Amino acid sequence: MNIGLLGFGTIGTGVYELINLNKGRFAKNLDEKVVITKILDKDPNKKVAEEDKVARVVTNPDDIMDDPEIEIVIALLGGMDFEYGLIKRALQSGKHVVTANKAVISEYFEELLTIAAENNVILRYEASVGGGIPIIGSLKEELKINRVNEIKGILNGTTNFILSKMTEEGADFADTLKLAQSIGFAEADPTADIEGYDVSRKLAILSSLAYGGIIKDEDVRKRGLSDVRAVDIEMAGDYGYIIKYLGHSVLKEGNQVYTTVEPVMFKEASIMSNVNSEFNIISIVGDIIGELQFYGKGAGKDATANAVVGDALYIINCIKDNNFPKPLVFRKQLDKKGVGAFKGKYYLRVDIDSHETFEHALNAVDEVCARKNIIVSDNRVFFMTEPVEADVFDAMVAKIKEKQSECFYARIYE
Structure with missing residues (x-):
């Protein structure tokens, strides 16, 4: 089975080493030879390992997209529009896709899953979240x-x-x-x-x-x-x-x-x-x-490459067993409610350059919580508040920033 690799940077190199250079145990899980045959990179002078007689670097994505012998495309270019277009094209061409691109998946999740289902191929994206964490x-x-x-x-x-x-x-x-x-x-x-x-x-x-x-x-x-x-x-x-x-x-x-x-x-x-x-x-x-x-x-060459190759192995086994997963469908209409459900004590630091700034900050905090600890030191005022709803506290800090932009706050998890 042949694989096309989009991107030969840090993660792409890690994936290449696992699949073509037999780093790790990938090959021991296979009944047939699986290799990366073409690698897309903008640098035509980039080379594969000297001992690798199979893979070659290409600069034109058509060399991968139009190759009928490539069954899986691994997309690791990063960015948004260009890689989105290539992932979509690969799925529409009947190729399975593995990607680590969180930007593309989060923005076009439903569309890409639908295209994959329509073309009876698999889209995998384990490495898009958490690097090596499954x-x-x-x-x-x-x-x-x-x-x-x-x-x-x-x-x-x-x-x-x-x-x-x-x-x-x-x-x-x-x-x-x-x-x-x-x-x-x-x-x-x-x-x-x-x-x-x-x-x-x-x-x-x-x-x-x-x-x-x-x-x-x-x-x-x-x-x-x-x-x-x-x-x-x-x-x-x-x-x-x-x-x-x-x-x-x-x-x-x-x-x-x-x-x-x-x-x-x-x-x-x-x-x-x-x-x-x-x-x-x-x-x-x-x-x-x-x-x-x-x-x-959550990041790094080996951790992320491990997740990517794990997804490729999953697809290979699905093809071998002719047993594809049921397509994922998002059926629920979710009501996005912002941050109103979050509530807790808050730490707040405001830099003060005048008595007016101090009074403005103090009055703003007074409006949202009666009980608080206050420390004034080195032209800064520090607050530790009683529990306040997140949206209320956000609005209060926005009011403080009308007079003083230099401040920081964090909600406390007990």
Whole structure:
């Protein structure tokens, strides 16, 4: 069986090594020879391994799309429009597809699944969420028995690395981001990571699967991480908390969905607080099984390649047994309700440059909660509040930012 590989970057190289160079145990699971025969890359000078006499690099996607001997396409180019077009074309051409592209899956999930079903082929996307963590397959298994009504997790390795370093070393956000970029943990343009788009796309995919209806990135409320400072990490520690960047969705009343991506605080002893660097953790709650947690590397060459090749092996076995899975159909119309279901105590830091700024912040907080602890230090005021609904607190902070934009807040998970 022949495979076409779209993309020969870090993850693509990892997939190539597992399939064509026999790294790992992939070949031991096969009754027939399975190889990558063509690899799409924009660099015509890129070479395959010297000992590989089968694969070759091509620069024209038609060389893969129009090849009738290629049965599986592995799409690892990244980006949105170009890869979406190639995935769609491959499915329409009767080729099975494996991808790790969370942006494409979260935006075109239902459309691509429909095209796959119409052409009697399989679309697999395990590596689009959680890297090497087998969360999508596990979630599908739990849904055979359970109604899943909650998902939350640390889903982005870049932001978790930044927060872990800030916690360990007392460094500030900007310096830690530069470090992450210098060692390859963050992109040159880190917007997707630090503004929450990466997490929201992953959360949208998992929530769509769990709740039976489509949720897109645009449906998820996102708060970025760039306002966090070393003083916030220190203050959280003084209260016995660790700051983490969390994606969280909840299903209520059968079809009401609440979603958020934001900085939060967990107690130092909690499991979430002790997930560091590039590691991820994902929690799902079922009505029968209760809470399950999945932990592992959420990014990286080998972890992600492992998930991609696992999907390819699944398809190969389906073809061999002539036993394709029942097409996934999203039948439920979900009512996206924002963040109203989330409630908790809050930590808030506001930088103050005048008595007027201080009074403005104090009055704004007074309007939403009567009881709070207040500390004033070094031209900053810190609040620890009583429980407040998330949408109410968001609106209150927006009011504070009319006078002072330099502030940070996080909801506390007890």
